[in-house]
Amino acid sequence: MTDVASVKSVEWKDDRLLLLDQTKLPVEVVVEEQTSVEQVWDSIKQLKVRGAPAIGVAGAYGLVVAMRGKRSLDRAAFLAELKKHAAYLDTSRPTAVNLSWALKRVVAATEASDASTGDDLFHVVTSTAVEIHREDIHICRQIGEHGVDLITEGMGILTHCNAGRLAASDWGTATAPMYVAHERGVPFSVYSDESRPLLQGSRLTAWELMHAGIDTYTITDNMAGFVMQQGLIDMVIVGTDRVAANGDVANKIGTMGVAILANHYGIPFYVACPFSTVDLATAVGKDIVIEERGEDEVTHFGLRRTAPEGIKVRNPAFDVTPNELVTGFVTDHGIVRPPYKENLQKLFG
Amino acid sequence: MTDVASVKSVEWKDDRLLLLDQTKLPVEVVVEEQTSVEQVWDSIKQLKVRGAPAIGVAGAYGLVVAMRGKRSLDRAAFLAELKKHAAYLDTSRPTAVNLSWALKRVVAATEASDASTGDDLFHVVTSTAVEIHREDIHICRQIGEHGVDLITEGMGILTHCNAGRLAASDWGTATAPMYVAHERGVPFSVYSDESRPLLQGSRLTAWELMHAGIDTYTITDNMAGFVMQQGLIDMVIVGTDRVAANGDVANKIGTMGVAILANHYGIPFYVACPFSTVDLATAVGKDIVIEERGEDEVTHFGLRRTAPEGIKVRNPAFDVTPNELVTGFVTDHGIVRPPYKENLQKLFG
Numbered sequence: 049m050t051d052v053a054s055v056k057s058v059e060w061k062d063d064r065l066l067l068l069d070q071t072k073l074p075v076e077v078v079v080e081e082q083t084s085v086e087q088v089w090d091s092i093k094q095l096k097v098r099g100a101p102a103i104g105v106a107g108a109y110g111l112v113v114a115m116r117g118k119r120s121l122d123r124a125a126f127l128a129e130l131k132k133h134a135a136y137l138d139t140s141r142p143t144a145v146n147l148s149w150a151l152k153r154v155v156a157a158t159e160a161s162d163a164s165t166g167d168d169l170f171h172v173v174t175s176t177a178v179e180i181h182r183e184d185i186h187i188c189r190q191i192g193e194h195g196v197d198l199i200t201e202g203m204g205i206l207t208h209c210n211a212g213r214l215a216a217s218d219w220g221t222a223t224a225p226m227y228v229a230h231e232r233g234v235p236f237s238v239y240s241d242e243s244r245p246l247l248q249g250s251r252l253t254a255w256e257l258m259h260a261g262i263d264t265y266t267i268t269d270n271m272a273g274f275v276m277q278q279g280l281i282d283m284v285i286v287g288t289d290r291v292a293a294n295g296d297v298a299n300k301i302g303t304m305g306v307a308i309l310a311n312h313y314g315i316p317f318y319v320a321c322p323f324s325t326v327d328l329a330t331a332v333g334k335d336i337v338i339e340e341r342g343e344d345e346v347t348h349f350g351l352r353r354t355a356p357e358g359i360k361v362r363n364p365a366f367d368v369t370p371n372e373l374v375t376g377f378v379t380d381h382g383i384v385r386p387p388y389k390e391n392l393q394k395l396f397g
Numbered sequence: 398m399t400d401v402a403s404v405k406s407v408e409w410k411d412d413r414l415l416l417l418d419q420t421k422l423p424v425e426v427v428v429e430e431q432t433s434v435e436q437v438w439d440s441i442k443q444l445k446v447r448g449a450p451a452i453g454v455a456g457a458y459g460l461v462v463a464m465r466g467k468r469s470l471d472r473a474a475f476l477a478e479l480k481k482h483a484a485y486l487d488t489s490r491p492t493a494v495n496l497s498w499a500l501k502r503v504v505a506a507t508e509a510s511d512a513s514t515g516d517d518l519f520h521v522v523t524s525t526a527v528e529i530h531r532e533d534i535h536i537c538r539q540i541g542e543h544g545v546d547l548i549t550e551g552m553g554i555l556t557h558c559n560a561g562r563l564a565a566s567d568w569g570t571a572t573a574p575m576y577v578a579h580e581r582g583v584p585f586s587v588y589s590d591e592s593r594p595l596l597q598g599s600r601l602t603a604w605e606l607m608h609a610g611i612d613t614y615t616i617t618d619n620m621a622g623f624v625m626q627q628g629l630i631d632m633v634i635v636g637t638d639r640v641a642a643n644g645d646v647a648n649k650i651g652t653m654g655v656a657i658l659a660n661h662y663g664i665p666f667y668v669a670c671p672f673s674t675v676d677l678a679t680a681v682g683k684d685i686v687i688e689e690r691g692e693d694e695v696t697h698f699g700l701r702r703t704a705p706e707g708i709k710v711r712n713p714a715f716d717v718t719p720n721e722l723v724t725g726f727v728t729d730h731g732i733v734r735p736p737y738k739e740n741l742q743k744l745f746g
Contacts, residue, residue, distance in 0.1 A: 073705075074702070074703075074704060074705035074706070074708075075702055239711075241619070242593070242695070242703070242704070243619070244591070244593065244617035244618065244619060245617050247703050250695075250696070250703050250704040250708075251703055251704070254704050254705055254708045255704075255705040255708075258705055258707065258708050259705075263709070264708060264709060265708070265709045265710060265711055266695060266696070266704045266708050266709075266710055267695065267710070267711050267712075268593035268594050268618070268650070268651075268695055269593065269617070269618050269619040269651075270557075270590070270592070270593060270618040270619070270650055270651025270654055271650055271651070271711060271712075271713065272654065273651075273653050273654035273657060273716065274650060274653065274654075274711075274713055274716045275711060277653065277716070301617070301619055301620055301623060302617075302619025302620070302622075304622050304623065304626065305619055305621065305622030305623075305654070305658060308622060308657065308658055308661045309654060309657055309658075311661075312657045312660075312661070346591070346599075346615060346616065346617055347599070347615070349596075349698040349699065349701070350698065350701050352698070352699050352701070353423070353424055354423070354591070354596050354599050354600060355423060355591070355599040355600070355603050355604075355615045356422075356423035356603055356604040356607055356608075357423070358607065359423075359599075359603045359604075359607050359613060359614070359615050360612070360613060360614045360615075361614060361615055361616070362588075362614055362616050362620060362623075362624060363616075363620075364620065364623055367622065367623045367626070
């Protein structure tokens with residue numbers, strides 16, 4: 049299983065861009081070389097690569113793939129081409145902030161360089177993409193280093209959705225402390241909520257943890273309270289899409305319910321994220337607009353209809369966990385504890 | 398939609414036994430006439446008819462179908478045949494208490510009659526089955542009458558799994574107050590948890606309420622906290638498999654989580670059931686052994702694998718909600734409120 053465990057969501061190997069097709073998990077492990085910018089666009093669009101950090105890294109390498117054949121261009125023509133392809137890739141997941149950020153960073157670094165030939169400019173594009181990739185790995189590893197001491201021998205940990213290595217370049221966020229603890233030989237068990245409607249928990253989190261050799265169970269979302277009541281859970285760790293300045297946490301639908309259950313049973317509830325996920329411009333969680341997604345995700349399972357034709361549906365993509373239910377934030381700059389308004393601010397100081 | 402709304406789980410019409418094939422819901426509405434006792438056995442086994450009360454009624458009519466051709470037998474031979482078929486039908490769902498109870502009752506009533514001819518004995522079998530059926534409808538209707546005043550105009554009600562008319566002969570338990578309120582023209586909305594792993598909520602509850610003309614939404618189980626946080630839920634009503642003497646409630650997995658969320662948001666949590674569901678022989682909830690079902694229900698969705706090969710699974714079929722989270726029991730003998738140890742006892746006095 050080691051080979052499978054070593055498969056990365058995004059890999060840059062011998063100047064080739066390799067993406068794991070996550071839409072085929074957990075049944076098949078298919079790694080696709082990306083040979084054209086159109087293919088990269090499509091892979092992001094189709095969610096073959098997903099998770100904010102992983103999409104950013106894939107996008108940056110997408111520009112390398114796009115410009116590979118343009119090394120003979122002069123500076124002006126090269127930069128024009130680069131911007132055109134960056135704008136194109138940006139349309140693959142319009143709401144993915146990390147994608148725009150990574151594409152802009154590659155363009156800016158290339159423009160900023162005084163290289164005059166397409167060949168030299170191409171090296172700047174490549175080295176910037178590699179740098180973005182390395183930074184992502186480093187940030188997640190730091191989250192793991194800061195969170196590892198929370199995990200003690202024999203512990204049961206519950207997580208929701210996938211904030212794992214499949215969502216990033218490696219280590220993941222919620223899973224980073226688990227991987228570091230496992231590396232250090234600490235035995236523990238993880239309970240992964242399946243995370244309806246899209247099942248990132250059973251399809252992805254259970255897959256990556258199991259193949260890493262971690263003792264992993266998958267459960268339906270409505271079993272979380274049961275395993276807590278049975279005394280099987282000592283800690284909850286989840287990821288997040290955005291943290292408000294006051295510590296309210298936006299994350300995959302169901303996270304808030306898990307936080308309330310953990311609170312009821314006196315189980316610590318941690319949120320793992322790069323400190324950059326804290327959005328000081330968002331004062332409180334209720335300022336976050338919650339996206340409602342299509343009805344078919346709830347009325348169907350894959351292609352199979354599981355609810356009656358014509359039924360009304362709610363399908364919020366995420367929920368907001370109030371800060372008072374959060375025990376701490378595990379970030380690349382350390383663990384942040386209440387009071388959050390002051391202590392999250394300090395991360396930026 | 399009226400025709401579909403009037404379809405019953407079990408129907409006795411012009412001396413014909415009709416069962417709705419619930420395994421085809423919510424996609425197809427197929428009513429099958431049961432022409433042999435083997436077919437009835439199979440329909441119960443395959444869960445075409447499910448829900449404790451409905452299975453009991455179907456079993457009783459199964460004996461009518463079995464004995465229909467035996468009217469020429471003498472008393473001794475008729476009773477021997479009847480017991481043989483009762484024992485056979487009892488093997489279709491060995492754990493279904495209502496089934497054994499209904500079959501025993503038909504046999505006992507027939508033996509108790511002084512009828513000497515097979516023809517007269519057959520009439521006793523038939524009239525006993527019809528009586529069991531009528532009683533079930535009456536009990537559920539009484540639950541509705543006692544619970545209807547809990548439902549006020551514009552209310553949002555959340556329910557979990559299916560304790561509806563599909564699980565009984567008519568009205569259901571958790572749904573009975575809803576149907577009576579709807580009959581009286583009280584407008585309200587219902588949010589039906591899909592209830593993984595077997596989706597009785599989205600497949601069955603959403604189907605029956607929607608076709609009755611009630612404003613119904615289906616949500617994934619992990620959205621229950623979200624709709625409560627949004628202020629959409631004013632009351633929770635669920636059914637139960639067994640109530641302990643102290644008021645602890647065994648019901649479909651996920652019920653306890655819903656109770657904890659309701660408690661967190663200060664939303665009343667009611668349990669609807671015939672008073673006979675209270676088991677005075679079970680002192681407290683933790684005396685109830687929780688059945689763990691097969692892994693495939695969690696690792697698959699229908700036939701589609703959704704969790705990795707080899708993953709470990711927990712699959713408890715139900716959980717136990719502590720009595721302190723229960724606002725009241727809506728029974729055919731009225732609403733029971735704390736202290737439960739005393740007040741549930743009184744139902745039997």
